[in-house]
Amino acid sequence: MEEKVEVVLPEEEAVLENRDYTEDILGIIRSGQDAKTISESLEDYHDNDIAQAFEFLTKEERDKLYDILGTEAVSDIFPYLDDVDTYIEELENDEAADIIESMDADEAVEILDELEEEKRQEIIELLDPEIKEEIELIDSYDEDEFGSIMSTNFIVISADITIKQAMRQLITQAADNDNISTIYVVDKENRFYGAIDLKDLIIARQSEQLEDLIVTSYPYVYANENISQTIEQLKEYSEDSIPVLSPEDKSLIGVITSQDIVDIVESESGEDYAKLAGLSGEEDEKEPLLKSVRKRIPWLIVLLVLGMAVSAVASLFEGVIKELALIVAFQSLILGMAGNVGTQSLAVTISTITGETYNFKDNVKKVLKELRIGLLNGVIVGVLSTLFIGFYIYFFKIPNFEQAFATSGCVGLAMCIAMTVSGFMGTFIPLAFKKIGIDPAVASGPLITTVNDLVAVVIYYGLAWALLLGVA
16 A cells, blocks of 8 residues: 655745745845835836835835935836825826836726826826826826727838838837737728738748738727727637727727726626616725715615505505405515515616617527516416415414415416516516617616516415305
């Protein structure tokens, strides 16, 4: 028998478990070593990790750090800072302008948007004209358009050059651009022509034609295209970056990186979850109390009105309730199950139709499928409810077999119908909203649940009136 050997990792390897380097970074900054040593030591840490240490530094320590690292390195750290406006405000305008000028234009725009208008304009006036022009271009687009989030950091070459000339242009531009894995190609009029993979250009022989390397069917978006309506299509390409074209002349003016796409998808998901929860917008845990209240209160008022409608409808069956008081005990069971089914159908429908184009036939198929699912689940749950509730009433409430199972049968039948209708409503309502141009996520979970409550109350008490009054 082979002896099992237990492998024990050296104690120093345990450092891999520690992902928070704040204490280490603070120790280096406060070590009292010379500037060169501190700078070289901090090169081992990611910009995001250094940014996490900023809130623990005094203003004097931060000023010292700016001098040690230099403008270029500091500009790489600032995009990762929380409450970046706080750190910009403590800088002189010319210092802040130097840092922002060293950033990519899209990152500069994000930081400038965090500042008070007066401070923002003062810094913009100090920027290099070329950088200022790029910032103004990005700022000219609405926040829901691709132009507002595009980066001007990319490599572009002409279509009518040789492989050797292309390599020279790549090397020249690479010093000032990080996004080099995809090289974009334009024609003589600066219109987008296609893209080349960096690897293909590197391994190409000088005797080859550049045209043979260009993918002319490369995906692109226009700067004024709506982000929400197009993002689902971009996700399918899995490219490092997607070119952004001017809507006027198809000239290449920017790119959307894969990280931008990830951020957009996360943001869109957050907004949809907010709407599904009945919020008017995605909440930030750091936002003011009153702002959070304003986001929640509109839907709560709508749901209050709908809830009062449910109560009003239930009151119409007061005579049934008076004669059959026992059935009130099972009302919450039916409303709860109907609401659950409706919310499930809503979630599935929204996840499949957001950003996609469906024709009438597809929509009908989807509605019919949810109807079948709701009916089948309703039959199963309805039969189980009839049996369990019937025996419960017989043994613990009314020792009359016919009356016990007549009541439970009414509950089971109401459960089946309510679940079927809820499945239909959870699919039909978001599809109808999308058809008339309203965001389907607005058909939120609380809204669907309240609508289904209204329907379920009518079904339940209507059946009780029709089926049980003669039996009781």
